[in-house]
Amino acid sequence: MSAPILEFDGVSKTFGGFRAVSEIKISLQKGEILAVIGPNGAGKSTLLNMGSGALRPTTGDVRHEGTSIVGYSANRLVHRGIARSFQITSIFPRMTVTENVRIALMARRGRCRHFLRPAHRLLNSEVDELLAQVRMQGARNRLAGQLAAGDRKRLEFAIALAGTPSVLLLDEPTAGMSGDERALVVDVLKEVNHRLGLSILFTEHDIDMVFALAQRIAVMHQGALIAEGAPESVRADPRVREVYLGKSHSA
Amino acid sequence: MAGKSVTVFALVVLVLAAMPYATSESNLFVLMDVLIAILFATAYNLVLGQTGLLSFGHAAYFGLGAYTVALLQGHLGLPMLVGIAFGPFVAGFFAMLVALLTVRLSGMYFAMLTLAFAQLIYTIIAEWYSFTGGDNGLPVTVPDYFFVTTHYFYLTLGIVAASVFLLWLIVNSPFGVALLAIRENPQRASFVGLNVKLYQVAAFTISGAFSGLAGALSGSLHQMAFPSMLYWTESAQPVLMALAGGIHTFFGPAVGAAIFTILNFYVASYSGYPLLIFGIVVLLLVMFLPEGVVGTLRHWVSRSRKNGPEAVKETAPADAGAGRGTRA
Numbered sequence: 001m002s003a004p005i006l007e008f009d010g011v012s013k014t015f016g017g018f019r020a021v022s023e024i025k026i027s028l029q030k031g032e033i034l035a036v037i038g039p040n041g042a043g044k045s046t047l048l049n050m051g052s053g054a055l056r057p058t059t060g061d062v063r064h065e066g067t068s069i070v071g072y073s074a075n076r077l078v079h080r081g082i083a084r085s086f087q088i089t090s091i092f093p094r095m096t097v098t099e100n101v102r103i104a105l106m107a108r109r110g111r112c113r114h115f116l117r118p119a120h121r122l123l124n125s126e127v128d129e130l131l132a133q134v135r136m137q138g139a140r141n142r143l144a145g146q147l148a149a150g151d152r153k154r155l156e157f158a159i160a161l162a163g164t165p166s167v168l169l170l171d172e173p174t175a176g177m178s179g180d181e182r183a184l185v186v187d188v189l190k191e192v193n194h195r196l197g198l199s200i201l202f203t204e205h206d207i208d209m210v211f212a213l214a215q216r217i218a219v220m221h222q223g224a225l226i227a228e229g230a231p232e233s234v235r236a237d238p239r240v241r242e243v244y245l246g247k248s249h250s251a
Numbered sequence: 252m253a254g255k256s257v258t259v260f261a262l263v264v265l266v267l268a269a270m271p272y273a274t275s276e277s278n279l280f281v282l283m284d285v286l287i288a289i290l291f292a293t294a295y296n297l298v299l300g301q302t303g304l305l306s307f308g309h310a311a312y313f314g315l316g317a318y319t320v321a322l323l324q325g326h327l328g329l330p331m332l333v334g335i336a337f338g339p340f341v342a343g344f345f346a347m348l349v350a351l352l353t354v355r356l357s358g359m360y361f362a363m364l365t366l367a368f369a370q371l372i373y374t375i376i377a378e379w380y381s382f383t384g385g386d387n388g389l390p391v392t393v394p395d396y397f398f399v400t401t402h403y404f405y406l407t408l409g410i411v412a413a414s415v416f417l418l419w420l421i422v423n424s425p426f427g428v429a430l431l432a433i434r435e436n437p438q439r440a441s442f443v444g445l446n447v448k449l450y451q452v453a454a455f456t457i458s459g460a461f462s463g464l465a466g467a468l469s470g471s472l473h474q475m476a477f478p479s480m481l482y483w484t485e486s487a488q489p490v491l492m493a494l495a496g497g498i499h500t501f502f503g504p505a506v507g508a509a510i511f512t513i514l515n516f517y518v519a520s521y522s523g524y525p526l527l528i529f530g531i532v533v534l535l536l537v538m539f540l541p542e543g544v545v546g547t548l549r550h551w552v553s554r555s556r557k558n559g560p561e562a563v564k565e566t567a568p569a570d571a572g573a574g575r576g577t578r579a
Contacts, residue, residue: 078444
């Protein structure tokens with residue numbers, strides 16, 4: 001078997017005396033959709049931050065296609081093909097939807113070092129393609145900061161998908177979305193996974209969303225990994241039911 | 252949009268080029284100060300409005316430009332034009348050094364540190380008598396040809412127009428858009444693959460270089476480089492000019508610079524407190540036109556042109572932008 005596309009190997013992160021993530025060993029296989037679930041404070045976002053260069057693990061190793069990426073900056077990891085979205089949607093509010101996607105494309109292609117040619121005509125067809133992928137062609141010229149929450153999230157996906165990454169790290173991709181929007185996001189993610197072979201690791205609170213999308217599920221609790229496996233086996237795991245699923249899905 | 256800006260810009264340059272035929276020599280002197288201030292403020296805004304960094308030490312780069320001309324002439328006997336050509340490189344080099352040491356800090360800390368480095372440069376220049384002449388300043392000898400006011404006016408106009416045009420190209424280039432993205436959201440900027448610090452250093456360096464060019468022109472115009480050109484109170488000028496004109500517009504700082512310099516000239520002729528007057532003007536502008544003169548005009552124009560549901564859409568960024576820009 002080839003090296004996993006992203007691998008957390010005994011990774012821990014402590015903030016002061018608090019151990020947010022403890023000895024996590026988990027890997028994302030090429031072309032796989034993996035969900036990391038767990039109650040608030042379980043360490044899911046911290047794990048994602050360590051996979052995307054936002055945080056450096058206290059101990060342990062993170063590898064991308066077999067190469068250690070500990071200490072790599074976020075922008076360097078983007079150029080290795082690791083893209084992400086944030087729990088609190090992160091976009092460029094005073095730029096238009098088109099400009100948001102275009103800057104992501106230009107940055108990914110290393111074209112931002114051009115000083116003297118106009119930017120506004122560059123890469124328009126690719127920008128349109130990305131917007132079509134998240135079904136946002138209609139909002140092209142709107143200011144990103146004025147979009148509704150669900151639309152902003154979709155714009156953030158388009159930004160993350162710019163330049164065809166190989167790994168997507170999504171922190172609660174459907175937080176604050178309506179049911180219809182959720183279904184759309186599930187469709188979009190399944191499509192990029194199927195068509196482009198993108199590997200996706202996401203955290204999520206909405207259990208229906210998790211079971212609709214994930215091919216494998218990892219469950220975190222108080223910084224540790226307590227279960228991992230196919231959706232059915234995780235659903236049946238008594239410890240998982242106790243710490244997590246039990247609360248909302250016992251009925 | 253872009254084409255229209257170029258047309259207006261070309262028209263303004265043409266009108267200015269006709270000024271030696273239309274106005275007195277003393278007015279030409281004021282106009283040259285205006286042109287130099289326009290370059291300084293426009294260069295400064297690459298850092299403030301475009302990148303979202305509040306620098307409070309740009310007088311240092313302006314002054315370094317002037318001292319480059321004076322020092323190259325005084326110590327190596329190089330002519331004024333050579334000094335003017337080197338000014339931006341010397342100022343840009345120092346700006347780069349300062350930026351490398353300061354961009355990791357944010358907001359107020361960045362502003363204070365740029366101020367501290369500027370004061371450091373000021374102190375060295377003001378105290379190093381054997382090299383810089385200390386607080387006596389250092390004279391610049393203008394060659395005979397440029398001693399003719401009209402000739403120096405065209406030199407200034409040519410350099411300022413070319414530099415402002417270059418800055419306009421930079422702002423609208425992919426690099427300029429990357430700076431805008433960094434201002435808008437540094438976190439997202441690094442997660443689309445931009446090396447944020449590198450771009451901030453580059454913006455600061457370019458801004459410092461063009462400020463130095465403005466300073467070189469100023470030193471040559473007044474035939475003197477003074478330490479007071481680098482003093483921290485001078486660093487307030489481009490900030491106020493940019494704010495008055497509108498930091499989220501490209502030509503706003505130029506308009507602010509013109510208002511500031513002309514007001515300064517007439518107020519200084521009639522009262523001893525030009526900065527006080529200008530402080531009050533800026534205060535009123537910031538309170539009632541938070542987007543600056545040009546920013547506010549732009550909103551009026553787009554509102555009256557669209558006059559419908561679109562108008563609402565256009566006004567919103569003005570509200571959202573009121574307290575922004577200076578976020579670092």
